[in-house]
Amino acid sequence: MEFRDLKKQYQVLKPEMDVAMQQVIAAGMFIAGAPVKKLEEALACDAGTTHCVTCANGTEALSLMLMAWDIGAGDAVFIPDFTFFSTGEVVAFRGATPVFVDVLPDTFNMDPVKLEQAIVRVQKEGRLTPKLVIAVDLFGQPADFAHIIPLAKRYGLRVLEDGAQGFGGSMGGRTACGLADAGTTSFFPAKPLGCYGDGGAIFINDEQTAALLRSLCGHGKGSMKYDNVRIGVNSRLDTLQAAILLIKRKAFWQYELDAVNCVAGWYTARLADTVKTPFIPDGFGSSWAQYTLRLESATQRDAVQAKLRAQEIPTMVYYPKPMHHQLAFAGLANVETPCPVTETLCQTVLSLPMHPYLTEAEVETICNALKAAL
Numbered sequence: 001m002e003f004r005d006l007k008k009q010y011q012v013l014k015p016e017m018d019v020a021m022q023q024v025i026a027a028g029m030f031i032a033g034a035p036v037k038k039l040e041e042a043l044a045c046d047a048g049t050t051h052c053v054t055c056a057n058g059t060e061a062l063s064l065m066l067m068a069w070d071i072g073a074g075d076a077v078f079i080p081d082f083t084f085f086s087t088g089e090v091v092a093f094r095g096a097t098p099v100f101v102d103v104l105p106d107t108f109n110m111d112p113v114k115l116e117q118a119i120v121r122v123q124k125e126g127r128l129t130p131k132l133v134i135a136v137d138l139f140g141q142p143a144d145f146a147h148i149i150p151l152a153k154r155y156g157l158r159v160l161e162d163g164a165q166g167f168g169g170s171m172g173g174r175t176a177c178g179l180a181d182a183g184t185t186s187f188f189p190a191k192p193l194g195c196y197g198d199g200g201a202i203f204i205n206d207e208q209t210a211a212l213l214r215s216l217c218g219h220g221k222g223s224m225k226y227d228n229v230r231i232g233v234n235s236r237l238d239t240l241q242a243a244i245l246l247i248k249r250k251a252f253w254q255y256e257l258d259a260v261n262c263v264a265g266w267y268t269a270r271l272a273d274t275v276k277t278p279f280i281p282d283g284f285g286s287s288w289a290q291y292t293l294r295l296e297s298a299t300q301r302d303a304v305q306a307k308l309r310a311q312e313i314p315t316m317v318y319y320p321k322p323m324h325h326q327l328a329f330a331g332l333a334n335v336e337t338p339c340p341v342t343e344t345l346c347q348t349v350l351s352l353p354m355h356p357y358l359t360e361a362e363v364e365t366i367c368n369a370l371k372a373a374l
Ligand SMILES: *Cc1c(COP(=O)(O)O)cnc(C)c1O
Pocket: 057, 058, 059, 060, 083, 084, 086, 087, 136, 162, 164, 165, 186, 187, 188, 198, 199, 200
């Protein structure tokens, strides 16, 4: 059994995929070919933004956005303590200071109450300027932007949606990646919409910033490629990956998003009486980047994981370590916030196999093994 079955997905998409990849190779336009623009237009439409700028990966997408907004030394950027490393890495990489904010125990997403406490604390300390909130759509479910955005505005902060895991999620009928001042996503193969390598995208409604991002992605280009008006980076999505994503995107909206929601329903129906299953609040939709349970303790979680592994059922721990415990942030972060919820989650979460091609029989097998292990 696979944790996320990309081979099965390829078998389903193979006829169309092979033709599309061959077309790119035959045309010889490996960089900035027609599929890149076509994909950007389609993705902007999905997220409900006027612009989508593709780039090399989800980390670069975040980084580019921080460059465009000129986030740097002396700035405080508020990020959840429970996330993938990139969210904080890009902040420190720009020389700004990540401030870790605890998450909600049921949705795993940034806690707006703790966010306000952190902003007030940093303001009082007076050493850093609060500039930005990066809220993460963890495991496929959008963060609580309905509360985070008005709160951030009250303190004059921008909000960036890290939708690396969020593509396809929704909040109040609006789709993820377009829920804040800007949004980013990742096309890493295991994400809800993944390519066959690395890729990323930025979503934004403001024309001027979109143009700046396009310049930053291309070595700070001005009127043309060999006119460089600022220091930028080389960050782009290959034509081949764009062609692959055009096909995957179609499958995603046609049936994969429904399929993962169906799988989540099968799990929850079988497990809700036994363990803490994921919670999706009213008005929210998840694209199920992960299906994550909360167990009683680290001991129980690790024992369950070992028992499932013995039956060749793969599970994962996302994430075993709070951001504020990462050695890389030692001396670089503002770590005064205690984050007890994140500490507990890191000890107790367990993610089960999740992808659109899981069958109900496989879910049954996993649930029976899990219940026996408990
Ligand atoms: C995967 C991920 C990223 C980084 O994306 P890459 O394409 O791997 O660089 C950033 N943030 C979160 C929350 C992620 O899960």
